[in-house]
Amino acid sequence: MTKILVTGARGQLGTQLLRRGATLGLDVVGLGSGELDITDPDAVAAAVRPGSVVLNCAAYTAVDAAESDEPAATRVNVDGPRTLAEATARVGARLVHVSTDYVFAGDATVPYEPDAPTGPRTVYGRTKLAGERAVLAADPAAVVVRTAWVYTGTGSDFVATMLRLQRERDHVDVVDDQVGSPTFAGDLAAGLLELAGRDAVRGVLHATNSGQASWFDLARAVFAAVGADPERVRPCGTAQFPRPAPRPAYSVLSPAAWATAGLTPLRPWRAALEAALAEVPAVCD
Template sequence: MLALLVPGGNGQLGRELAARAPAGYEVRAPGSAELDITNAGAVIEAVKSLAEGAGSLVPVVVNTAAYTAVDAAETDTTRAFAVNADGPRLLAAACSAHGVPLVHVSTDYVFAGDADHPYAESDPPAPRGAYGATKAAGEEAVLGSGARAWVVRTAWVYGAHGRNFVKTMARLAASRDTLTVVDDQRGSPTWTGDLADGLLELAGRVAGDSPPESTILHATGGGETTWYEFAGAVFEELGLDPARVRPCKSEEYPTPAPRPAYSVLSDAAWRAAGLTPLRPWREALAAAFAVDGAAFRDPA
């Protein structure tokens, strides 16, 4: 049994992870107002309290806190770096000092997005924007800290909580006859339900005597698709005509931060560690609607 500290507990992944923790686990999932991971004193006290108060349980930190406003990060770089790089560094230092394993969630944006095959865990980061650069810096800080730490990269995350692509499509579908969505960016949609289950499985492994040898792991929904195809699948789950979604090119919708054209991640290290692969993305989307359909159909 584990005692979990989940910084970022008010986010879409943190809330899902706390909700799915098995019976017998103790979970503290503070939001940023309760635990600001850029505050060294608060981080030290939180990890110390976790380690000293775990009793017979094994303490593990799963960091889901992040600055995820990709476009805003281009101008709000100082804050993005504080949350995505300094915060993980402080968490890792505290975990190292108290002997607590750390699982840190990262992103496909650490890569340039110009590959034509799934990125391997060992591929060198080459971020194109500020958000990706801050997340890459966070990975480096965690892995170089001396803590027993694992970085888990994921991508295209959606769930019942917070804002995400699925909710945006549902909201726009209610007010527009047609939608135009880019068809030249490829990735792997990842349901927070499956990702949270995977992170909990990993947390159990790192707390035991058979942790993964690879300290960088990838966990996304299986397979790949485009945002346009993903949107069509969302319309299908909503009981709407997917033909209402029209494809376009990325240059028709310029954004302050560059988007990866290809961000599919290989889960070879995850599988090699004996961890359960996340299910195929289309199957997961159907499961997400079966479990949390109300949250997606009424995204307000």
């Protein structure tokens, strides 16, 4: 059985990979940032084994903080992935590196294909794009998987925040001028584990739940799913919530290359949301 190493394993995606890998009976080991510094060549060399698959979920994801701390973002999003890719190429392991819709400008009107022109507008996006390029330069057999709007419904992600706010507030204002594909981390994890078993697949792919929605649409769907009145969610514009890092207005990623590679398409986002909420039943109390 191929050994799978998950880096960044304490985050929402890494946690789902470990859970689903165990359910499938796979040999999956997870290391968080406190257990493996992916920028340390010696530590990485000791962790990466010949013939294994490395699923890299480690990333600097504090989008706003990155605007004033580019060196830290570069270290984790560029130097770390490069170090992993150098190690996998050296010992004959396989690297699957998770990236983001933020590598695009967010000004498209049709879903982005993997080879669409990039144009990140944030430090986070620029460092993630540089990380992609570093990975593919160091290990041409690696796979980069871009995703977007990932959630589990726990912790502090958008869905979890809406679950909390529907209990605490009479009304919630949510932006309706940013569009993407809400993606349940559990579904993405299942897709990545399937990809881990496809040695011939390489290059850049996109993986999100299918369909598209605004944050406003997603918030209303969350309210409705737990029996709260969706009319309590009110639309507003991005300008109402200024942030240090601009958010992409359009983040829909095309699944065509994923399907062409013979991988199972991720289900529609509304069905995925229902499944995610079923895993956190306490929110309905």
